[in-house]
Amino acid sequence: GEEEAMAVAVAAGRRGCIRSTRGPWTVRRQARGGAVKTSLRHPTPRERENNRQRERRRRQVATRIYAGLRANAGYALPKHAxxxxxxxxxxxxxxxxxxxxxxxxxxxxxxxxxxxxxxxx
Structure with missing residues (x-):
């Protein structure tokens, strides 16, 4: 299941905005006085995998929409629109x-x- 998916993804090499590092994420928020407060976010492995899956589904939906616009609406869109x-x-x-x-x-x-x-x- 998840272990196989992780192994396949690691073997294929991640592309795009999906992080491949395991370090903490830097989060910047605006504090009360208007200053920017920086903190570190340590997501769990399950949360990381959920984020990867969500981003993958989002890209698949966008790809289907662009393919439909090319096929049905006659838009001349590039391959990676x-x-x-x-x-x-x-x-x-x-x-x-x-x-x-x-x-x-x-x-x-x-x-x-x-x-x-x-x-x-």
């Missing part, structure tokens, strides 16, 4: 251009397909 790619595609469909810095400008030519699909009677 994120929320910014989806927002960029939505802006393009609504007639806006998004540059690399995230600035949004109106296109001269508005895509009416967006409005036709969303506002059918």
């Amino acid at each position: 994120d929320q910014n790619d989806v927002l960029r595609a939505l802006c393009a469909e609504a007639g806006y251009l998004v540059d690399d810095e995230g600035n949004v400008t109106r296109c001269h030519e508005v895509s009416t397909a967006f409005f036709r699909r969303r506002h059918r009677r």
